Amino acid sequence: MTISEVSEKYEISQDTLRYYERIGAIPPVHRTKGGVRDYTEEDTGWIELVKCMRSAGLSVEALVQYVKLTQKGDTTLLERRELLNGQREQLIGQLEAIRRAKERLDYKISRYDEALKTGRLSWD
């Protein structure tokens, strides 16, 4: 798969795909003899993982660390799990923060609805 195909499929710019590889957020991508990227299924698997994690707000730095550990081999299993666990905790915190904010927005919106419906602003 060429970089333009991967870019299209995952809706990630070619620049960003190269960037992720350059900094090590994904392992080195397979190349043709000519040096052109030719993404394997494993490569795109990593892309998809990064996309998923980034969309949730994991730092690219955390992904770089994770990739580094996987490259290092089977001696890093525990360390990898700890890393993932840490990120998981963060996500749980983030879920809570978002729930709280949404709760508050819901309330505020309901008050605006009220005010817009009645024409009166019974405000805080």
Added chain:
Amino acid sequence: MTISEVSEKYEISQDTLRYYERIGAIPPVHRTKGGVRDYTEEDTGWIELVKCMRSAGLSVEALVQYVKLTQKGDTTLLERRELLNGQREQLIGQLEAIRRAKERLDYKISRYDEALKTGRLSWD
């Protein structure tokens, strides 16, 4: 309330508090004759709102827009509700993204647990 007290109470640096005010993410804070900030309850209410929304990932730009509208008066009620609604939608999307990522982390972690327990790496 002085800026150092507010900073302590809400765990937001003094620099950030001034920054929020400077760019308009909160309305102008009450001052003493000397020009020193003396936060009222209303002021800290805004601080708390910003803290809540920022922790959920709302952009400061969105908060600036909201404050601008509230300053403009009662003619902006509808616009304000639309703004809040848009941010609410974003949060809902973010919740979903995080749930997906957490799901995936949960699975990965369970596999690491397995591998660490059995000593074998039954990998993908």
Added chain:
DNA sequence: TATTGACTTGGAGTAAACTCTAGATGATAT
């Protein structure tokens, strides 16, 4: 074979959200 067009790298540029610095001014304790 010549010419497009896609792809390459290294490095510079950008946007968002702070964070820090310097020099001035305000408040407070001796």
Added chain:
DNA sequence: ATATCATCTAGAGTTTACTCCAAGTCAATA
């Protein structure tokens, strides 16, 4: 009154995560 400490402003610097650019290389096509 003076020294010390907090706070002030304007503006520069930092970090993160891209995004863009230039100049060169590879690949398919006329």
